[in-house]
Amino acid sequence: xxxxxxxxxxxxxxxxxxxxxxxxxxLVLAGVAVAVFLFCTVDAMRSGVERATQKSAGETAxxxxxxxxxxxxxxxLPQSYESAIAKIxxxxxxxxxKIVVSxxxxxxxxxxxxxxPPQEFAVTHSGSASAQDxxxxxxxxxxxxxxxxxxxxxxxxxxxxxxxxxxDAFVAGIIESDxxxxxxxxxxxxxxxxxxxxxxxxxxxxxxxxxxxxxxxQMDSVAQAIDERFAKDQSPTTTRxxxxxxxxxxxxxxxxxxxxxxxxxxxxxxxxxxxxxxxVLSMRSREKEISVLQTLGFRGVHLATLVLLEALLLxxxxxxxxxxxxxxxxxxxxxxxxxxxxxxAIAPSFAIALxxxxxxxxxxxLAGIVPAIIAARQTIVAGFRx
Amino acid sequence: MQNTNATTPQIHGSSDIIVCDNLEKHYSRGGETxxxxxxxxxxxxxxxxxALMGPSGSGKTTLLxxxxxxxxxxxxxLMVDGQDLTKLSRAQLAQWRATSVGYVFQLYHLVPVLTAYxxxxxxxxxxxxxxxxxxxxxxxxLEAVGISDRHAHYPRQLSGGQEQRVAIARAIVTRPALLLxxxxxxxxxxxxxxxxxxxxxxxxxxxxxxxVMVTHDPSxxxxxxxxxxxxxxxxxxxxxxxx
Ligand SMILES: Nc1ncnc2c1ncn2[C@@H]1O[C@H](COP(=O)(O)OP(=O)(O)O)[C@@H](O)[C@H]1O
Ligand SMILES: [Mg+2]
Numbered sequence: 185x186x187x188x189x190x191x192x193x194x195x196x197x198x199x200x201x202x203x204x205x206x207x208x209x210x211l212v213l214a215g216v217a218v219a220v221f222l223f224c225t226v227d228a229m230r231s232g233v234e235r236a237t238q239k240s241a242g243e244t245a246x247x248x249x250x251x252x253x254x255x256x257x258x259x260x261l262p263q264s265y266e267s268a269i270a271k272i273x274x275x276x277x278x279x280x281x282k283i284v285v286s287x288x289x290x291x292x293x294x295x296x297x298x299x300x301p302p303q304e305f306a307v308t309h310s311g312s313a314s315a316q317d318x319x320x321x322x323x324x325x326x327x328x329x330x331x332x333x334x335x336x337x338x339x340x341x342x343x344x345x346x347x348x349x350x351x352d353a354f355v356a357g358i359i360e361s362d363x364x365x366x367x368x369x370x371x372x373x374x375x376x377x378x379x380x381x382x383x384x385x386x387x388x389x390x391x392x393x394x395x396x397x398x399x400x401x402q403m404d405s406v407a408q409a410i411d412e413r414f415a416k417d418q419s420p421t422t423t424r425x426x427x428x429x430x431x432x433x434x435x436x437x438x439x440x441x442x443x444x445x446x447x448x449x450x451x452x453x454x455x456x457x458x459x460x461x462x463x464v465l466s467m468r469s470r471e472k473e474i475s476v477l478q479t480l481g482f483r484g485v486h487l488a489t490l491v492l493l494e495a496l497l498l499x500x501x502x503x504x505x506x507x508x509x510x511x512x513x514x515x516x517x518x519x520x521x522x523x524x525x526x527x528x529a530i531a532p533s534f535a536i537a538l539x540x541x542x543x544x545x546x547x548x549x550l551a552g553i554v555p556a557i558i559a560a561r562q563t564i565v566a567g568f569r570x
Numbered sequence: 571m572q573n574t575n576a577t578t579p580q581i582h583g584s585s586d587i588i589v590c591d592n593l594e595k596h597y598s599r600g601g602e603t604x605x606x607x608x609x610x611x612x613x614x615x616x617x618x619x620x621a622l623m624g625p626s627g628s629g630k631t632t633l634l635x636x637x638x639x640x641x642x643x644x645x646x647x648l649m650v651d652g653q654d655l656t657k658l659s660r661a662q663l664a665q666w667r668a669t670s671v672g673y674v675f676q677l678y679h680l681v682p683v684l685t686a687y688x689x690x691x692x693x694x695x696x697x698x699x700x701x702x703x704x705x706x707x708x709x710x711x712l713e714a715v716g717i718s719d720r721h722a723h724y725p726r727q728l729s730g731g732q733e734q735r736v737a738i739a740r741a742i743v744t745r746p747a748l749l750l751x752x753x754x755x756x757x758x759x760x761x762x763x764x765x766x767x768x769x770x771x772x773x774x775x776x777x778x779x780x781x782v783m784v785t786h787d788p789s790x791x792x793x794x795x796x797x798x799x800x801x802x803x804x805x806x807x808x809x810x811x812x813x
């Protein structure tokens with residue numbers, strides 16, 4: 185008899201067994217789904233952190249920050265540094281940025297105002313917003329271009345007004361960007377933000393400078409040159425690669441995510457235990473059934489296949505439900521973890537969903553191996569006498 | 571499918587379906603050896619309908635299990651349907667069972683999550699048959715046991731007599747040379763028992779099905795042609811039944 189045919193037969197049996205014990209199957213599937221959901225969601229956070237903080241080879245973005253300051257409220261640099269930085273060899277562009285955040289601690293609902301020189305921004309981000317939105321933004325002093333994520337989170341669209349961190353702005357349009365920093369930001373005119381933030385003459389003060397270097401290989405040397413340039417100045421600076429800047433700000437979050445990841449892995453261990461338990465229980469109540477199948481001529485390999493397919497189905501279907509739910513939840517929530525003014529986007533990933541399903545299947549099949557061997561080795565007469 | 575043919579000469583079509591010589595079955599229980607079957611010599615003809623009787627614990631089920639190849643003798647020779655069962659490996663024995671024997675249990679032992687139709691179809695997954703061929707075989711078997719109208723029912727939706735009919739259909743659907751039944755009416759009321767016996771007799775007379783049936787009900791045994799009696803693991807009587 186052909187192997188494919190007998191495997192088809194076993195698959196049919198396994199599927200029927202699962203469908204027709206709906207309560208048992210639903211319980212196991214729900215358990216597997218919850219565990220995989222947890223794992224995938226935590227992993228979406230982890231990969232968000234990784235994307236935002238891991239150094240990449242082609243990186244050209246530097247952040248110039250006030251030395252020993254860790255929050256946009258306290259990092260204060262004179263806007264006049266702009267021209268000095270621009271003169272440093274290897275610097276391709278400099279943008280002074282004023283950041284006002286609604287919350288300096290780690291939070292999931294932070295609005296980051298980035299004050300930027302309007303004309304420069306219109307040039308560097310010309311492709312990120314529609315020409316009409318950009319025009320409307322340029323023409324109105326109190327207007328903001330907001331990241332898609334922020335727009336979704338606060339349900340904002342062009343023409344709305346919104347207030348955060350004491351700043352009241354008009355939404356000129358939505359800005360599209362892959363950069364996590366842009367996703368939860370509201371870009372406003374630098375002068376407007378300086379005006380808003382001015383409490384006793386802090387005009388001309390910015391939070392940081394966003395610098396682009398012309399050659400990725402010069403990141404370190406340019407950063408060093410910038411810091412040396414202002415070392416003896418009134419406001420000394422610390423310049424880091426953008427990823428390093430985010431990583432430093434996100435230290436606490438990274439620790440938390442690592443902890444959450446351990447929980448996610450514990451959840452997967454629970455998948456293993458759950459499926460193993462379900463299969464062992466079902467085998468115990470089916471010793472006679474196995475003996476009957478053996479009497480009909482089913483061999484050890486058939487029975488082992490049957491048990492493993494059952495495990496595979498439970499893990500696979502449960503895993504798909506959990507991974508799908510996580511993907512949907514992360515897509516809908518569109519949140520970003522923000523701390524000290526930097527954002528880490530939690531984005532859905534198809535790869536993470538696939539990995540979650542694969543791990544659930546792998547662990548379930550692993551959980552089925554011992555029961556499969558026991559089923560294959562059972563002697564018929566012993567099964568009937570049990 | 572029988573790669574066992576190469577090792578043992580086949581005597582298919584020989585007039586004897588079971589030949590056993592000096593057959594012994596021992597179990598060890600708590601370090602002590604129990605001789606469940608002792609030097610059984612028996613030859614059964616193809617096409618026969620044999621009743622196996624004896625008091626409880628006399629070894630009837632054990633002997634039937636040896637014939638079915640689901641248990642192995644401790645000593646002696648055992649040829650069933652031309653095959654020396656003592657020479658087959660575990661897997662070969664399973665393959666042999668798939669084609670050569672059908673087994674009917676006292677407690678039916680249908681798979682609860684499968685319908686009557688699916689239960690009967692079960693052994694056919696081990697045969698090289700298309701879906702359509704399987705359908706034909708299952709329909710024919712359900713027809714033969716008179717339960718076609720209940721094909722979509724689950725075992726829990728059937729009476730004991732109906733369950734046993736489905737179990738008989740499952741046992742004959744592979745067209746085995748030998749049908750074994752262990753107290754097939756033991757769990758049924760008189761009416762259902764009589765109709766099951768009617769069915770077995772019919773399978774024997776109309777299809778020439780060889781049947782070995784364990785029973786301890788003398789009236790049931792009258793359907794058989796031959797009566798073999800065991801007592802304490804020994805063959806104590808072997809007579810023709812006059813009907
Ligand atoms: N697997 C086994 N292990 C130990 N003892 C067994 C086993 N199978 C049967 N026996 C013993 O063999 C004897 C005969 O059993 P059995 O063949 O079931 O008798 P019957 O079917 O005639 O009632 C009984 O005493 C039973 O306890
Ligand atoms: Mg018995």
